[in-house]
Amino acid sequence: xxxxxxxxxxxxxxxxxxxxxxxxxxxxxxxxxxxxxxxxxxxxxxxxxxxxxxxxxxxxxxxxxxxxxxxxxxxxxxxxxxxxxxxxxxxxxxxxxxxxxxxxxxxxxxxxxxxxxxxxxxxxxxxxxxxxxxxxxxxxxxxxxxxxxxxxxxxxxxxxxxxxxxxxxxxxxxxx
Amino acid sequence: xxxxxxxxxxxxxxxxxxxxxxxxxxxxxxxxxxxxxxxxxxxxxxxxxxxxxxxxxxxxxxxxxxxxxxxxxxxxxxxxxxxxxxxxxxxxxxxxxxxxxxxxxxxxxxxxxxxxxxxxxxxxxxxxxxxxxxxxxxxxxxxxxxxxxxxxxxxxxxxxxxxxxxxxxxxxxxxxxxxxxxxxxxxxxxxxxxxxxxxxxxxxxxxxxxxxxxxxxxxxxxxxxxxxxxxxxxxxxxxxxxxxxxxxxxxxxxxxxxxxxxxxxxxxxxxxxxxxxxxxxxxxxxxxxxxxxxxxxxxxxxxxxxxxxxxxxxxxxxxxxxxxxxxxxxxxxxxxxxxxxxxxxxxxxxxxxxxxxxxxxxxxxxxxxxxxxxxxxxxxxxxxxxxxxxxxxxxxxxxxxxxxxxxxxxxxxxxxxxxxxxxxxxxxxxxxxxxxxxxxxxxxxxxxxxxxxxxxxxxxxxxxxxxxxxxxxxxxxxxxxxxxxxxxxxxxxxxxxxxxxxxxxxxxxxxxxxxxxxxxxxxxxxxxxxxxxxxxxxxxxxxxxxxxxxxxxxxxxxxxxxxxxxxxxxxxxxxxxxxxxxxxxxxxxxxxxxxxxxxxxxxxxxxxxxxxxxxxxxxxxxxxxxxxxxxxxxxxxxxxxxxxxxxxxxxxxxxxxxxxxxxxxxxxxxxxxxx
Numbered sequence: 001x002x003x004x005x006x007x008x009x010x011x012x013x014x015x016x017x018x019x020x021x022x023x024x025x026x027x028x029x030x031x032x033x034x035x036x037x038x039x040x041x042x043x044x045x046x047x048x049x050x051x052x053x054x055x056x057x058x059x060x061x062x063x064x065x066x067x068x069x070x071x072x073x074x075x076x077x078x079x080x081x082x083x084x085x086x087x088x089x090x091x092x093x094x095x096x097x098x099x100x101x102x103x104x105x106x107x108x109x110x111x112x113x114x115x116x117x118x119x120x121x122x123x124x125x126x127x128x129x130x131x132x133x134x135x136x137x138x139x140x141x142x143x144x145x146x147x148x149x150x151x152x153x154x155x156x157x158x159x160x161x162x163x164x165x166x167x168x169x170x171x172x173x174x175x176x
Numbered sequence: 177x178x179x180x181x182x183x184x185x186x187x188x189x190x191x192x193x194x195x196x197x198x199x200x201x202x203x204x205x206x207x208x209x210x211x212x213x214x215x216x217x218x219x220x221x222x223x224x225x226x227x228x229x230x231x232x233x234x235x236x237x238x239x240x241x242x243x244x245x246x247x248x249x250x251x252x253x254x255x256x257x258x259x260x261x262x263x264x265x266x267x268x269x270x271x272x273x274x275x276x277x278x279x280x281x282x283x284x285x286x287x288x289x290x291x292x293x294x295x296x297x298x299x300x301x302x303x304x305x306x307x308x309x310x311x312x313x314x315x316x317x318x319x320x321x322x323x324x325x326x327x328x329x330x331x332x333x334x335x336x337x338x339x340x341x342x343x344x345x346x347x348x349x350x351x352x353x354x355x356x357x358x359x360x361x362x363x364x365x366x367x368x369x370x371x372x373x374x375x376x377x378x379x380x381x382x383x384x385x386x387x388x389x390x391x392x393x394x395x396x397x398x399x400x401x402x403x404x405x406x407x408x409x410x411x412x413x414x415x416x417x418x419x420x421x422x423x424x425x426x427x428x429x430x431x432x433x434x435x436x437x438x439x440x441x442x443x444x445x446x447x448x449x450x451x452x453x454x455x456x457x458x459x460x461x462x463x464x465x466x467x468x469x470x471x472x473x474x475x476x477x478x479x480x481x482x483x484x485x486x487x488x489x490x491x492x493x494x495x496x497x498x499x500x501x502x503x504x505x506x507x508x509x510x511x512x513x514x515x516x517x518x519x520x521x522x523x524x525x526x527x528x529x530x531x532x533x534x535x536x537x538x539x540x541x542x543x544x545x546x547x548x549x550x551x552x553x554x555x556x557x558x559x560x561x562x563x564x565x566x567x568x569x570x571x572x573x574x575x576x577x578x579x580x581x582x583x584x585x586x587x588x589x590x591x592x593x594x595x596x597x598x599x600x601x602x603x604x605x606x607x608x609x610x611x612x613x614x615x616x617x618x619x620x621x622x623x624x625x626x627x628x629x630x631x632x633x634x635x636x637x638x639x640x641x642x643x644x645x646x647x648x649x650x651x652x653x654x655x656x657x658x659x660x661x662x663x664x665x666x667x668x669x670x671x672x673x674x675x676x677x678x679x680x681x682x683x684x685x686x687x688x689x690x691x692x693x694x695x696x697x698x699x700x701x702x703x704x705x706x707x708x709x710x711x712x713x714x715x716x717x718x719x720x721x722x723x724x725x726x727x728x729x730x731x732x733x734x735x736x737x738x739x740x741x742x743x744x745x746x747x748x749x750x751x752x753x754x755x756x757x758x759x760x761x762x763x764x765x766x767x768x769x770x771x772x773x774x775x776x777x778x779x780x781x782x783x784x785x786x787x788x789x790x791x792x793x794x795x796x797x798x799x800x801x802x803x804x805x806x807x808x809x810x811x812x813x814x815x816x817x818x819x820x821x822x823x824x825x826x827x828x829x830x831x832x833x834x835x836x837x838x839x840x841x842x843x844x845x846x847x848x849x850x851x
Contacts, residue, residue, distance in 0.1 A: 022549050030558075034565050037599060038572060045595025046577070049588040067590050081809050081817035084730040095588075124438070124730070124809055124819040127790050138592055151592060166359050169326055169338045169351040 047138065052092035053114045055141055067138050068147065069093065070116065071104040072154070074131020086120040086152075090135050100155075104132045119146045128154035179244060179323040182232035183342060186273075186317055189225035189280070192218040193310040197303040204299030204399075212299055216287055219302050222309060223284040226277040233270060233322050237263050242356035245340040246270055246322045252362035254758040258373065259363055265376045266367050268497060268510055269322040276312045278377070279384040283309060286388045286413060294409045300395035308387050311519050319511050326351050365786040371431030379424030379451060383489045385417025386454060389461075390486035390527070393479055397530040402475065402539045407465055410482075414465070415844035418458045419837060425451060426833035434794065439728060439805055439821035441829065444596040449574040450492035453567055457485040460563035467553045470619060472543030476535055477560070483527040488567075490520035495575070548621025555614035562607050569599035605658075608716060611665040611709050615672055634671055638664040658720040666713035669706045676703065700842050707839025714832030721802075721825025730809070732817040738770075741820055744804055745770040749778075751813045761785040765808045765816050769797045781808040781818065800827055 049067040070090030077088040092114040097103035107113050108131070118137060129135075129152075139149035199215030202208070233246070237260045242248045250263040250270065265271040283305045291298065316322065324340045327348035339345060366372075389410035396406035428448065429441035442448060461481040467474045498513030534540055546554055573591045581589035616630045642660040650656050673695070680691035696703045731739045733748035750766040764782040768775055779795030797804040802824040809817040 019546075019548070023546065023554075026549060030561055034568075037602060038569060041569075041595050041598040042572075042577060042591065045591040045598065046589045047592070049578070049590050079810075081730075082732055084819075122730070124792075124807055127792055130789060166338060169328065169355050169359060 051095050052090060052116045055147070056114050056116060062141050062143070065138065065140050067136065068116070069095075069134060069136045071107040072129060072131060072133045072135050073108060073115070077129060079125045081125075084122050084124070086118075086123055086125055086129070088118050088129065088135075089115050090118055090137070091115050093134070100134060101132075104134055108132060116141070117146050118149055120149045120152055123152070126152065126154055178232045178236045178241060179325055179342070182229045182236075182323040183317075183321075185225045185229035185232065186313065186323070189222045189229065189276070190310060190313040190317060192221040192225060193306040193313060196222075196306045197310065200299050200302040200306075212295075212302075215302055216291065216298065219287060219306055220284055222280040222306075223277075226273075226280045230264070230273055230277045233273060234261060234264055237261065237270075240357075242353075242360050243325045243350050244322070245324045245326055248326065248356060248360050250361070250363050252360035253357055254760075255363055256758055259368055262367070262373045263363055265380070266363050268512070269316070269320040269324075271376065271380075272312060272316050272320050272497075272512075273322050274377070275380050275384065276309060276316060278380050279309050279312065279387060282381075282384050282388055282413075286391075290392075290409050294392070294405060296401055297392060297395040297399055297406060297409070300398040301391045304391040304394050305387055308391075308523075311515075315512050315515065319515070326356070362787065365784065365788060365791045366435060368791075369431055369435050371427050371434060375424055375427035375431050378420050378427055382417050382419075382421025382424050383451075383454070383493065385413060385420060386458065386485045386489045388413040388417070389482045393482040394527055394530060397479065397527075397534050400534070400539065402534065404469060404472075407468060407478070411465060412844050412846070414458065414461060414482075415840060418455070418462060419840040419844060421451070421455050421458065422833070422840065423837055425455060426830065426837075430830060433826075435791070439726065439819075439823060441826075444573075444593040446574040447496050449570050449596075450495040453492060453571060454485050454488035456563050456567045456570070457481055457488050460560045460567075461485060463556050463563075464560050467556055471553055473546070473553060474557070475542060476531070476540040479531050479540065481560075483524065483531065484567075486527075487520065487524045490516070490523065491575075494520055550617060550624055550627055551621035552614060552617040552619050554621075555610060555617050559607070559610050559614060562603055562610065566600060566603050566607075569603065570596065573599065604716075605661050608661045608665045608713070611712070612668040615668060615706070615709075634664060634667045637667045641667075652724060655720060655724045658724075659717065662713045662716035662720065665716075666710055669709040669713065672706055673703060696842055700845060700847060704839045704841075704843030704845075707842060708836050709839075711832045711834070711836030711839055714828050714835055716832075718825045718828030718830075718832055722823045722829065725824045727822040728819070730817065730819050732815060734815050735813060742822060743771060744822070745773075746806070746818070746820065748816055748818075751811055751816055756784070763808065763811070765795075765811055765818070767795065767806060767818075769804055777804075779804075779806055781806045783808055783810075798827055800831075801825070803827060 047065045047067050048061075049069070050061070052068060052070045055061050055066060055068055068090070071093050073089045073091055077086070079086050091107045091110070093103045093107045118135070120137075134155045136153040136155075137147065137149040138151035139147055141147045196215040196219040199211045199218060203211035203215060233244075235241075236244050236247050237251060238257065240247070240251070240253065242251075246267065246269045247263075250266040251260055255263070259266075263270065265274045286305070287298070287302065290301075294301070321342045324342045327339050327341055327345055328337050328351055329339060329345060330347045330349060338351070339348075341348075392406040392410040392413075396402050428451070432443070433439075433441040461478065464474050464478055464481060468478050494513065494516040497510060498516060531540075546557075548554065573596055578588050578590050581587060612634060613627070613631065617627060638660055641663045642656050645659055646656055650659065673692075676695045676699075677688060677691045680686050680695060681688065684691070686694060696707075727742065729741060731746075733739060733746075735748055735750070738745050738747040747768040747770065748765065749768055752764050752766075754762050754764060756762055762782050762784050764780050767779050767781070769777040769779060777797035779797055781795035782793050784791045784793060792807050792809075795806045795808075802822055803826045805821040805823055807819040807821075809819055811817060
């Protein structure tokens with residue numbers, strides 16, 4: 001004959017409470033760790049994304065790691081392939097614009113626009129580094145007056161934006 | 177003619193989608209089944225209509241109909257036929273149409289396969305899917321129309337004479353064929369790569385695929401049928417979407433590695449990150465959905481994840497297509513930005529409102545509570561926490577920080593790749609550890625001693641592996657630890673597969689190969705999942721090797737000169753200029769790669785000169801051990817400068833990706849049941 005037994009768990013409420021404490025503790029530890037990771041990472045790595053004029057006008061920006069955007073002056077591009085050093089100049093573009101291609105074009109056409117000399121060391125010359133490209137650089141403006149860039153992102157909007165109506169198409173066919 | 181056909185088909189698809197929404201909602205209100213059937217038929221009509229519209233655009237691209245301003249924008253007479261076809265997704269307008277076609281294919285598949293089983297959800301499911309489709313069709317018809325043509329307005333001033341319009345303006349004539357052919361702009365050279373042939377379709381399939389689980393989840397919320405029915409219906413669709421999204425991300429990495437010429441494959445660019453975000457949420461959902469199926473838990477959480485995945489897809493689409501984000505991957509600035517943002521916000525708010533309504537009614541209560549920290553469900557939740565933490569960190573760095581700083585400080589603050597790595601490396605370490613521990617834990621809970629016992633052999637093997645690596649020359653502690661963590665997850669996955677094979681051999685007497693095949697056939701999800709884990713570990717090894725041990729140098733060589741880099745030697749042999757059939761001028765350097773004094777490869781890095789910009793195409797000698805990757809910087813027959821990378825284990829990233837895709841395909845493959 002088989003025996004049927006039912007054992008009442010010891011202090012079930014206590015056990016449940018201790019499990020809840022375990023879950024809450026684990027949750028708090030995870031949350032605090034994640035917050036620490038986010039906050040400390042942001043504090044260490046954050047850099048302002050500003051314009052050329054702002055960098056040049058405010059001495060407080062000198063020596064600080066920044067992100068700067070400007071229009072590339074094609075004539076100033078110089079690549080020292082022996083030492084892998086890129087030098088070029090960027091011209092101030094406003095932080096807000098409707099049409100990037102037009103903003104870049106206008107900036108390079110303005111003889112009075114603020115300009116900044118860039119140096120990128122130990123880098124291959126990017127294919128997109130061309131006249132009227134938008135350069136987005138991370139680095140610092142040093143005492144030598146050069147912006148020493150450690151990251152270089154380029155966009156060539158005039159080449160890839162949706163095409164505006166080409167006037168050359170406007171030659172009316174003779175048969176019409 | 178093709179433009180008219182395309183426009184008519186697009187309009188028909190939009191009408192079908194709108195009718196389907198109205199008919200199905202009416203059916204939901206009245207319970208009349210014929211309206212539901214009518215709505216379903218209208219929804220099914222969108223697919224052939226969009227096939228027709230897309231077909232018209234493809235024919236226009238292949239037959240050089242340059243009066244269509246899209247064809248004029250993305251091709252020119254020199255474009256090869258393959259790239260004429262892929263030009264369909266080469267710019268905003270064509271790719272939006274293609275996106276809609278893929279979405280309608282997914283929707284038709286979901287309706288066709290789930291019509292019988294999930295009929296109760298259809299009155300809400302179809303309208304949600306059709307609303308998403310209708311939104312993209314509206315973008316194609318009213319903002320980014322691929323069937324617009326160039327017209328010359330006879331009476332207009334010269335500078336306003338040429339317009340692009342879908343309809344024929346009054347007193348307008350078409351430009352001459354000669355002018356159109358001469359002015360055609362051609363494809364962005366960055367897109368002329370095999371990776372670009374298949375990367376965008378895969379990514380789009382992944383993105384649009386998340387519409388299906390989202391629609392079923394919302395239909396469950398709207399209808400009140402909150403059983404596991406919607407999960408059963410959408411589990412496989414989620415896996416399929418996830419598979420394509422994974423494939424799209426891997427191919428995107430490969431494209432960046434081959435085309436962008438910086439020797440890397442992931443740059444923490446905002447657009448890359450925007451595509452990675454839904455993948456992270458989708459991965460969390462694929463894991464947590466198992467807990468709902470097996471334990472009746474996390475019902476609210478799973479709903480939230482499905483909503484978040486779709487919301488991340490819409491946000492990623494906005495980030496890529498609005499052009500507001502600076503990235504090499506983004507489309508040009510477009511008018512679609514604001515409507516997309518509005519649609520994203522509207523759908524997300526609608527979903528959250530429905531969720532809050534059902535939650536308040538108590539319909540999303542879990543059937544069980546978590547019993548132990550050391551249970552499989554608890555570890556799966558921890559896995560979800562890690563994926564969501566990765567999501568939050570990457571979203572914060574890519575979008576949250578720049579937007580909030582701009583709003584509150586008036587200045588945009590950004591972070592770079594190093595900070596992203598600071599965020600994600602500890603989280604990925606935790607993910608790999610969990611990938612090793614969670615499969616060994618039991619549902620419901622187990623003691624620490626028992627779990628420790630199960631971990632003993634994998635940990636021992638991991639320690640031996642790390643010791644072997646250290647003896648073999650991996651002298652960096654960080655790398656050895658990284659390899660150790662990844663190895664641990666891989667060993668657990670392999671041990672689980674081997675245990676399954678051994679069990680079949682023992683009980684059924686099968687030979688090892690048969691037992692292995694049968695194991696995957698009998699329990700596709702579980703063992704497909706292990707294969708995905710193995711793929712992720714192989715990727716992890718590739719990422720650690722290629723990131724920590726990458727070598728990058730630059731040398732200028734005279735013709736015939738040799739330079740030694742580690743155990744390789746590179747000899748500059750020759751330099752030629754040639755013209756390709758599509759008109760581009762190519763500057764090609766020939767180099768001999770030697771290893772330990774023996775010739776192992778001849779490579780030809782080159783620079784292609786397109787009218788828009790030059791393109792550097794790397795020459796590479798690839799082995800499983802490393803990639804010897806060379807870029808031509810500049811040169812002539814006498815002298816040339818090269819950028820040389822040695823990327824250890826980088827090919828494991830692609831092979832691991834293949835394993836991941838194979839595992840997902842096994843897990844998602846429909847099970848054949850014998851009657």
